[in-house]
Amino acid sequence: MISTKSPPFQRIYIAGHRGMVGAALCRALRGKADVITATRSELDLTDRQSVDRFFASEKPDAVIFAAAKVGGIVANNTYPVQFLAENATMAINAVSSAYEHSVKRFLFLGSTCIYPRDCPQPMREESLLTGPLEQTNEAYAIAKIAGLKLCQYYRRQYGVEYTSAMPTNLYGPGDNYHPENSHVLPALIRRFHEAMVEGAASVTIWGTGTPRREFLHVDDLAEGLVHLLGLTGLPDWLNIGTGKDLPILELARAIADVVGFKGEIHTDPTRPDGTPVKCTDVSRIHETGWHHQIELTDGLRQTYQCFLEEVGRGELRLV
Numbered sequence: 001m002i003s004t005k006s007p008p009f010q011r012i013y014i015a016g017h018r019g020m021v022g023a024a025l026c027r028a029l030r031g032k033a034d035v036i037t038a039t040r041s042e043l044d045l046t047d048r049q050s051v052d053r054f055f056a057s058e059k060p061d062a063v064i065f066a067a068a069k070v071g072g073i074v075a076n077n078t079y080p081v082q083f084l085a086e087n088a089t090m091a092i093n094a095v096s097s098a099y100e101h102s103v104k105r106f107l108f109l110g111s112t113c114i115y116p117r118d119c120p121q122p123m124r125e126e127s128l129l130t131g132p133l134e135q136t137n138e139a140y141a142i143a144k145i146a147g148l149k150l151c152q153y154y155r156r157q158y159g160v161e162y163t164s165a166m167p168t169n170l171y172g173p174g175d176n177y178h179p180e181n182s183h184v185l186p187a188l189i190r191r192f193h194e195a196m197v198e199g200a201a202s203v204t205i206w207g208t209g210t211p212r213r214e215f216l217h218v219d220d221l222a223e224g225l226v227h228l229l230g231l232t233g234l235p236d237w238l239n240i241g242t243g244k245d246l247p248i249l250e251l252a253r254a255i256a257d258v259v260g261f262k263g264e265i266h267t268d269p270t271r272p273d274g275t276p277v278k279c280t281d282v283s284r285i286h287e288t289g290w291h292h293q294i295e296l297t298d299g300l301r302q303t304y305q306c307f308l309e310e311v312g313r314g315e316l317r318l319v
Helices: 020-029 048-058 073-078 080-100 135-158 184-198 218-229 248-259 283-287 296-313
Strands: 011-015 034-036 062-065 105-109 161-167 169-171 202-206 215-217 237-240 264-268
Touching (some): 105 135, 105 218, 161 218, 237 283
Parallel strands (some): 062 105, 202 264
């Protein structure tokens, strides 16, 4: 049974606070808790001794684990060793050390990309580990599954409130706009912006344009995670999304409209499409009282404005 009574968390460690999700969490928690952060130079999450020292000195009573090595299809295909080893090591170190230092609540971020490639749509939480993974991000998915299952096992074996959230595709302020390693939505924003500035006649997008994807604004995710942090008795993991998807070609047209690109949009079927359909079943999180608030059209306008501001300040994220 889910309770809406909020546990008394005064010190919340946000792992990965410089990333898009972590930064959104810091914004959402401002004035609500004592937020603990650490840069990579201050804390190497792949070093267990450093992690133990950090938890011993900072004494957080809750953790939201948003740290991860992330990237798009090209990055996942090119660096599978790093995506599996670094993500799995960080998760194992953080979850294990948190328990050893009496952290009351651990909220681990998985991803809907860890569901089977061809699982029934919309994706329900029960679909995890029921079929083969999408090959283009298998290494990352295996690492995330390891962290999610470790939280489940700690909960089963020791009775702690260690749970996981499964966000759908995210976008928003502070996204990664690397020309090869970014995800599809920020990659398209940058591509259409540059094409508009250069006066290009057309833009070509990868794949057939037919795969369907769901997108959640990162500020909606942050509010959802803070909401979950105040609940007890949750399932081992819950999806967080909008429950709405659209074809990539339709997304491209929407972005072109927001950016002001007037040229043609072509597809390149020789490039990989990835998973054919990805849409979450969000009935479980809706039952807790949370719903997304930012619709895609409004979110795209806001995100493009943030992109322009980040370009103007010379702070566009390219990693």
